Amino acid sequence: MTDQQVYPPIHLRATGLSCGRGGMLLTDQLDFSLRNGQTLLLRGPNGAGKSTLLLTLAGIIAPFSGRFGPPDAGAELPLLHYCGHRNASKPRLSVLENLTFWAKVNGPTGMTPQAALGQVGLGDLDGLDAGYLSAGQSRRLALARLLVSLRPLWLLDEPTAALDEPGHQLVTRLLANHLARGGLAIAATHDPISLPDPSSLSTLLLARAP
Numbered sequence: 001m002t003d004q005q006v007y008p009p010i011h012l013r014a015t016g017l018s019c020g021r022g023g024m025l026l027t028d029q030l031d032f033s034l035r036n037g038q039t040l041l042l043r044g045p046n047g048a049g050k051s052t053l054l055l056t057l058a059g060i061i062a063p064f065s066g067r068f069g070p071p072d073a074g075a076e077l078p079l080l081h082y083c084g085h086r087n088a089s090k091p092r093l094s095v096l097e098n099l100t101f102w103a104k105v106n107g108p109t110g111m112t113p114q115a116a117l118g119q120v121g122l123g124d125l126d127g128l129d130a131g132y133l134s135a136g137q138s139r140r141l142a143l144a145r146l147l148v149s150l151r152p153l154w155l156l157d158e159p160t161a162a163l164d165e166p167g168h169q170l171v172t173r174l175l176a177n178h179l180a181r182g183g184l185a186i187a188a189t190h191d192p193i194s195l196p197d198p199s200s201l202s203t204l205l206l207a208r209a210p
């Protein structure tokens with residue numbers, strides 16, 4: 001552990017995890033594990049089941065079989081952020097109101113909403129209705145949600161989608177800071193992700209069912 005680390009030791013393991021949608025099996029008998037400071041990248045073609053796996057890991061949909069969590073039977077998943085495709089913003093609230101809402105819902109344990117907006121490059125759009133944000137700006141607002149509440153596990157679905165090159169660098173920076181604090185992340189992405197410490201990255205390749 002370093003001084004920067006804010007999370008307790010966490011070990012998460014998927015064992016025999018099978019999941020799918022609408023009765024269709026997509027990922028069969030997965031086994032992987034993750035500890036503080038590590039990121040697992042989910043890769044594979046469109047429709048392979050990356051989003052489905054993330055929803056399953058988040059507990060939003062039930063697995064067909066197997067489990068994901070701490071290895072001790074009965075222990076619960078640590079608090080997590082699930083950042084999906086839809087960005088979870090309310091179009092008639094301002095950018096700042098959206099983030100303040102999420103800080104209240106998830107706990108204002110991280111940066112202030114204003115500071116988080118600055119981090120993601122939206123500092124001067126705080127008063128704009130979120131519905132007027134561009135696709136990349138909406139993604140940045142979704143990323144700011146990760147910063148206003150400290151949660152050790154980040155589940156990210158296409159975190160770089162719609163982002164420009166500085167936005168890609170932003171995702172790398174946010175991930176690297178999160179890992180340095182002892183965070184864990186699982187991210188589905190089609191984009192290259194490079195972190196300062198490549199040994200903190202591993203990849204799980206999902207294949208589309210025949």
Ligand SMILES: Nc1ncnc2c1ncn2[C@@H]1O[C@H](COP(=O)(O)OP(=O)(O)OP(=O)(O)O)[C@@H](O)[C@H]1O
Nearest residue numbers: 021022026044045046047048049050051052053188
């Ligand atoms: N609610 C649903 N009912 C039935 N099938 C679904 C449902 N949601 C998704 N699917 C199907 O599940 C499969 C996997 O979808 P998923 O979104 O998990 O793939 P993905 O690997 O994330 O793809 P992409 O790279 O395009 O984001 C797809 O064939 C999709 O059509």
